[in-house]
Amino acid sequence: xTEFHYAKDPDGIATITWDVPGKSMNVMSFEGLAELDxxxxxxxxxxxxxxxxxxxxxxxxxxxxxxxxxxxMRDEAGENPAQGLFDGIMRMHGLLRKIERAGMxxxxxxxxxxxxxxxxxxxxxxGLEVPLACHRIIAADNPKAKIGLPEIMxxxxxxxxxxxxxxxxxxxxxxxxxxxxxxxQEPKKMKAAGVVDEVxxxxxxxxxxxxWVLSAKDADLVKPWDQKGxxxxxxxxxxxxxxxxxxxxxxxxxxxxxxxxPAAKALLSAVYEGALVPFDAALRVEARWFxxxxxxxxxxxxxxxxxxxxxxxEKGANRPxxxxxxxxxxxxxxxxxxxxxxxxxxxxxxxxxVLIDATQEAADRGKAHSEALLDKGMKRGKVxxxxxxxxxxxxxxxxxxxxxxxCDLIVEAVFEDPKVKAEVTARTEAVVGADCIFATNTSTLPxxxxxxxxxxxxxxxxxxxxxxxxxxxxxxxIRGAETGDTAVAKALDFVRQIRKTPIVVNDARFFYANRCIxxxxxxxxxxxxxxxxxALIENAAKLVGMPLGPLQLVDETSxxxxxxxxxATRAAMGDTYPDGEVDEVLFWMADEGRxxxxxxxxxxxxxxxxxRIGLWEGLSAxxxxxxEQPDLSEVKHRLLFSQVLEAVRALEDGVLTDIREGDVGxxxxxxxxxxxGGPFSWLDMLGAERAVNLCSGLAAKFGPRFAAPDLxxxxxxxxxxxxxxxxxxxxAA
Ligand code: NAD
Numbered sequence: 001x002t003e004f005h006y007a008k009d010p011d012g013i014a015t016i017t018w019d020v021p022g023k024s025m026n027v028m029s030f031e032g033l034a035e036l037d038x039x040x041x042x043x044x045x046x047x048x049x050x051x052x053x054x055x056x057x058x059x060x061x062x063x064x065x066x067x068x069x070x071x072x073m074r075d076e077a078g079e080n081p082a083q084g085l086f087d088g089i090m091r092m093h094g095l096l097r098k099i100e101r102a103g104m105x106x107x108x109x110x111x112x113x114x115x116x117x118x119x120x121x122x123x124x125x126x127g128l129e130v131p132l133a134c135h136r137i138i139a140a141d142n143p144k145a146k147i148g149l150p151e152i153m154x155x156x157x158x159x160x161x162x163x164x165x166x167x168x169x170x171x172x173x174x175x176x177x178x179x180x181x182x183x184x185q186e187p188k189k190m191k192a193a194g195v196v197d198e199v200x201x202x203x204x205x206x207x208x209x210x211x212w213v214l215s216a217k218d219a220d221l222v223k224p225w226d227q228k229g230x231x232x233x234x235x236x237x238x239x240x241x242x243x244x245x246x247x248x249x250x251x252x253x254x255x256x257x258x259x260x261x262p263a264a265k266a267l268l269s270a271v272y273e274g275a276l277v278p279f280d281a282a283l284r285v286e287a288r289w290f291x292x293x294x295x296x297x298x299x300x301x302x303x304x305x306x307x308x309x310x311x312x313x314e315k316g317a318n319r320p321x322x323x324x325x326x327x328x329x330x331x332x333x334x335x336x337x338x339x340x341x342x343x344x345x346x347x348x349x350x351x352x353x354v355l356i357d358a359t360q361e362a363a364d365r366g367k368a369h370s371e372a373l374l375d376k377g378m379k380r381g382k383v384x385x386x387x388x389x390x391x392x393x394x395x396x397x398x399x400x401x402x403x404x405x406x407c408d409l410i411v412e413a414v415f416e417d418p419k420v421k422a423e424v425t426a427r428t429e430a431v432v433g434a435d436c437i438f439a440t441n442t443s444t445l446p447x448x449x450x451x452x453x454x455x456x457x458x459x460x461x462x463x464x465x466x467x468x469x470x471x472x473x474x475x476x477x478i479r480g481a482e483t484g485d486t487a488v489a490k491a492l493d494f495v496r497q498i499r500k501t502p503i504v505v506n507d508a509r510f511f512y513a514n515r516c517i518x519x520x521x522x523x524x525x526x527x528x529x530x531x532x533x534x535a536l537i538e539n540a541a542k543l544v545g546m547p548l549g550p551l552q553l554v555d556e557t558s559x560x561x562x563x564x565x566x567x568a569t570r571a572a573m574g575d576t577y578p579d580g581e582v583d584e585v586l587f588w589m590a591d592e593g594r595x596x597x598x599x600x601x602x603x604x605x606x607x608x609x610x611x612r613i614g615l616w617e618g619l620s621a622x623x624x625x626x627x628e629q630p631d632l633s634e635v636k637h638r639l640l641f642s643q644v645l646e647a648v649r650a651l652e653d654g655v656l657t658d659i660r661e662g663d664v665g666x667x668x669x670x671x672x673x674x675x676x677g678g679p680f681s682w683l684d685m686l687g688a689e690r691a692v693n694l695c696s697g698l699a700a701k702f703g704p705r706f707a708a709p710d711l712x713x714x715x716x717x718x719x720x721x722x723x724x725x726x727x728x729x730x731x732a733a
Pocket of ligand 1: 333334337338339356357358362413414415416417420423443465466467
């Protein structure tokens with residue numbers, strides 16, 4: 001055995017220690033399940049064993065199931081993958097049920113062996129489902145540990161009995177935040193919530209577990225749901241209180257997910273139907289719904305993008321093979337909104353930061369931003385006073401470029417003006433060493449052109465953060481025409497240090513994310529001009545799973561920024577500029593002083609406190625709503641295709657070289673319908689042929705911006721899919 005170890009002590013306690021070799025965190029594999037099964041059989045069969053402790057040899061208990069295995073389980077389940085999956089999951093239930101019944105007589109419920117889970121730290125997913133099957137969960141008092149069932153975050157739900165057991169342990173209402181939101185909490189809070197049974201000082205964990213095992217009585221081993229007359233806490237669905245929970249939960253889930261996330265619906269069904277039947281039948285119901293989710297293309301696409309591919313990119317799937325380029329000292333130029341955020345995330349990751357601005361006051365203000373974020377973290381109990389001091393001590397705020405000496409990476413975030421950027425590039429290069437990499441955080445200026453101001457264009461690169469820097473997980477790395485491999489590796493290693501997700505794209509107007517989001521905003525604005533009801537536009541966007549409608553999004557990013565970008569784009573494109581109709585609306589809004597949220601006035605109306613109170617009525621006064629409104633699906637398609645066609649063009653143009661980056665970048669960068677797995681996954685679900693047909697219809701009615709790109713046509717003709725042709729790291733360009 002390699003992943004679980006079995007030991008028996010003289011007092012008759014069998015300790016099963018989970019310790020996957022070569023990993024810092026235990027993750028459940030096929031082999032692991034088989035080994036755990038073997039350990040349990042051995043303990044139950046040995047008359048000298050009085051009870052069992054399941055624990056971990058690491059600082060944490062377990063991070064969950066290896067989702068690669070779930071994907072493999074489906075792919076390898078032969079002719080009838082659903083049946084194969086169901087059988088596999090039922091075997092898992094069999095093992096956990098064996099732990100739960102622990103050899104007791106099914107009639108008298110006597111004679112079982114106590115099994116306790118002793119959790120030293122984090123226990124997530126199946127890392128909590130195994131403990132839930134044990135007779136007691138004892139956790140070490142470790143405030144850094146996170147305990148919970150986060151499956152819903154990647155388009156699944158707890159399918160190894162976690163759903164059924166948690167609902168029966170806490171009641172559907174109390175279990176809802178853990179199941180529906182994937183809420184993870186530290187041990188003491190999980191004890192208060194009733195998930196964990198006991199929290200003890202870390203040093204006493206195993207001693208206390210042993211003490212409990214030795215004192216446990218038969219009655220302590222019988223789960224409430226295995227006792228006669230069990231009643232679900234808070235009431236089952238046919239109980240007046242339970243009834244209200246289910247009606248409310250259904251509405252809440254639909255309101256939040258707009259019905260586009262199959263896992264949320266399936267989870268609710270598993271809970272509701274499971275609550276109506278005995279425990280073992282409920283496990284079968286849970287397994288059937290779990291298989292239903294695993295078989296749903298949306299869930300597999302979400303797992304692929306948000307887990308498998310995201311992790312591959314974070315581990316450097318597209319990193320050139322250059323020696324480690326970890327950053328030790330970073331110089332951040334410009335301490336405004338972006339620079340201050342970049343300084344904060346760098347210092348938090350242990351990197352020394354020199355934060356430069358034109359005046360000491362501005363530089364100090366940038367550092368104060370970090371202090372404010374750390375204070376917020378302290379209020380939430382996430383940051384200690386020492387940590388705050390440590391992070392702040394790493395940031396030197398100054399106006400003195402000489403302080404940049406010794407920096408191995410520069411991230412420039414000064415005004416979006418090529419002249420200012422050129423000046424700071426030259427000033428920096430006069431001070432830093434010959435190996436230093438210079439990165440710009442520009443959002444609109446071509447990297448290749450900015451690199452002209454550098455003496456070392458091969459060491460010049462784009463590292464494009466999204467706002468707010470501390471929250472947004474994506475970083476777009478942009479290779480200029482002359483950018484070398486070391487600069488790319490440096491950027492990737494930096495992004496890894498600050499624990500964000502990178503994509504690497506080639507240089508072109510608006511790079512990747514902004515290139516795709518602008519057409520989405522523009523399509524929304526075009527529809528306003530055509531007389532489509534703004535509420536229809538915004539709601540259609542929500543119904544396809546976009547976090548913000550296009551009009552709300554432009555309010556958030558500000559209408560004057562839109563005007564600025566439109567003017568610059570028009571100047572660059574000349575006669576070929578296609579968005580005059582959009583500008584008509586945008587410029588009018590700006591003239592009216594409706595600059596968006598920051599002005600408390602935009603496409604939406606806001607109250608004095610800045611709260612959005614509804615769509616602005618003046619909009620319909622200027623652009624009257626047409627008597628006949630379009631079909632909802634047409635509006636949805638316009639909003640989705642405006643983005644995904646741009647993503648396909650970015651692939652065709654060689655801006656994107658890896659569709660995994662296209663999908664992950666879309667979800668993390670601009671919130672593209674996460675249920676779909678990203679633009680390429682969505683097109684694969686639709687099928688290239690159907691996509692081309694829909695595009696033809698849209699192009700005939702609304703113009704050539706919807707014409708299917710040649711690549712999509714070719715794929716339709718050959719019956720290809722994006723992941724079939726470009727998947728698993730097959731380079732597109
Ligand atoms: P900002 O105006 O908030 O900050 C710019 C800072 O640079 C100011 O503090 C200014 O004093 C300082 N500065 C100007 N000239 C300087 C000089 N010569 N030397 C030192 N400091 C100087 O702007 P921002 O929103 O933080 O944007 C900065 C950069 O990041 C721009 O290139 C922008 O395109 C890009 N960007 C912005 C966003 C966003 O959402 N705001 C997102 C991605 C990228």
